[in-house]
Amino acid sequence: MFAFSSMEDLGARIDPTFIDELRQYGEFKVQNCFSCGHCTAVCNLVHPGESFPRRVIRYAQLGLRDRLAATKAVWSCYYCGDCTLACPREATPGQLMDAARRYFIVHWDVTTLSRRFYTSPRFMWAAMSVMAVILGFLFLATGGEVQSKRLAIFEFMSYDFLHYLGIVVMALVGLVMMINVGNMALHVMKVLPKTPGTGPFQWIKDAVLACKDILDDMTVQSRFDDCRGNESEASLPWYVSRRVIHLSIMWGFLGLLGATTFAFLFKEPGSHVPLYYPSRLLGTVSGIPVLYGTSLALWLRKKHRGGASFERTMLSDWLFLWLLWVTTLTGYMTEVAVYLPRGSFLGYTIFLIHVILAIELILILPFTKFSHVIYRPAALYIHALWLRRRARDPEPLVSYSVGRPGGVGSSA
Numbered sequence: 001m002f003a004f005s006s007m008e009d010l011g012a013r014i015d016p017t018f019i020d021e022l023r024q025y026g027e028f029k030v031q032n033c034f035s036c037g038h039c040t041a042v043c044n045l046v047h048p049g050e051s052f053p054r055r056v057i058r059y060a061q062l063g064l065r066d067r068l069a070a071t072k073a074v075w076s077c078y079y080c081g082d083c084t085l086a087c088p089r090e091a092t093p094g095q096l097m098d099a100a101r102r103y104f105i106v107h108w109d110v111t112t113l114s115r116r117f118y119t120s121p122r123f124m125w126a127a128m129s130v131m132a133v134i135l136g137f138l139f140l141a142t143g144g145e146v147q148s149k150r151l152a153i154f155e156f157m158s159y160d161f162l163h164y165l166g167i168v169v170m171a172l173v174g175l176v177m178m179i180n181v182g183n184m185a186l187h188v189m190k191v192l193p194k195t196p197g198t199g200p201f202q203w204i205k206d207a208v209l210a211c212k213d214i215l216d217d218m219t220v221q222s223r224f225d226d227c228r229g230n231e232s233e234a235s236l237p238w239y240v241s242r243r244v245i246h247l248s249i250m251w252g253f254l255g256l257l258g259a260t261t262f263a264f265l266f267k268e269p270g271s272h273v274p275l276y277y278p279s280r281l282l283g284t285v286s287g288i289p290v291l292y293g294t295s296l297a298l299w300l301r302k303k304h305r306g307g308a309s310f311e312r313t314m315l316s317d318w319l320f321l322w323l324l325w326v327t328t329l330t331g332y333m334t335e336v337a338v339y340l341p342r343g344s345f346l347g348y349t350i351f352l353i354h355v356i357l358a359i360e361l362i363l364i365l366p367f368t369k370f371s372h373v374i375y376r377p378a379a380l381y382i383h384a385l386w387l388r389r390r391a392r393d394p395e396p397l398v399s400y401s402v403g404r405p406g407g408v409g410s411s412a
Contacts, residue, residue, distance in 0.1 A: 018064075030091050030092065033061065034089060039053050045076060056071055056093070068100060070190075074097060075376045076380065079094050081311075095312070098312075101375075117368050118368075135355075142157075142161040148343050150343050153270065157352070162355065163269075173365050177371070184379065193390065225243060250373070252289035255282055255283070256287060256331075259282040262278060267279055291329065297321050316369050320369045330350050334351045334354050
């Protein structure tokens with residue numbers, strides 16, 4: 001067991017206003033908590049000697065912002081809601097974890113746009129609408145030629161303009177995300193105790209092994225099955241479970257990304273290819289799990305079924321799911337239109353909508369729930385690496401348990 005030893009050195013400054021800041025990003029009542037330990041007793045992700053999620057609640061109550069930021073539990077929690085159901089004081093620790101994730105997505109965003117997307121529906125709708133209008137105008141101004149004999153999408157829309165716009169968008173989003181994740185890493189590493197110094201080869205070995213530690217969590221997310229204890233979620237069949245939904249969306253999206261990349265590198269723009277062409281086939285197959293996962297997620301959120309994570313939904317959650325669902329659906333509709341014998345105004349319109357939404361989906365990545373696909377693995381990796389390096393220290397610290405080296409289930 002490891003622990004923090006110096007409150008002042010690690011930025012443990014009490015801030016009574018912090019809890020009010022957190023409430024902008026979710027509903028919770030942790031002020032009712034008197035640290036009885038029920039939440040820790042029922043949490044299936046807790047290893048012996050850990051105080052997750054009780055310690056996290058205490059950090060929020062005291063306003064220890066930096067300590068909470070460096071807590072692995074914020075990102076390793078799957079928000080099953082068992083802790084909330086078990087709490088005799090109705091302190092809603094699960095909702096606190098969910099709000100904390102949103103808060104730190106905002107807190108680490110150097111552009112401050114995340115705050116606007118999460119807290120101002122008017123700004124969010126205005127931003128999305130303005131982006132759509134600008135993109136539509138640019139696409140039509142640089143192309144706009146319509147053929148009725150066939151769906152000539154790259155005469156209707158300039159391939160060169162789309163190509164270079166895509167590069168610019170990906171570069172900007174990548175730069176912002178890289179800066180934000182770097183900001184997160186600096187904040188977290190500032191709070192975590194120092195690790196013993198080693199040579200470069202040991203650093204490389206630790207870095208590789210840390211990847212192995214989080215591989216299972218990132219690829220098959222097996223620990224989701226540990227979080228199906230509450231009646232609302234356990235009553236659902238396995239194919240409607242949160243694990244299946246998340247895996248469907250994740251692997252389907254990665255497949256679509258791979259198909260787009262393959263087509264960009266190897267397919268001649270505008271060329272007519274059969275359905276079994278590798279990039280076309282990969283995209284066609286990958287879209288099915290995306291539609292399946294997003295449809296289930298939207299339905300369960302609307303019905304408030306399937307666990308605590310589906311019972312309360314912020315506008316940013318709806319935005320990501322609907323945007324991904326409509327983008328995938330219009331992609332299928334465009335694919336059908338391409339193989340029709342004649343082009344149509346509807347086909348060109350659907351393609352235009354598809355491209356606009358696809359670009360908007362990428363543009364909002366750093367500023368909405370979508371960004372957790374970067375923050376979560378990055379946070380888990382930082383802790384996995386730190387735990388491996390800290391394990392070599394012969395002098396254990398004595399006030400703050402952070403779990404065991406190896407495995408993503410050990411939580412701060």
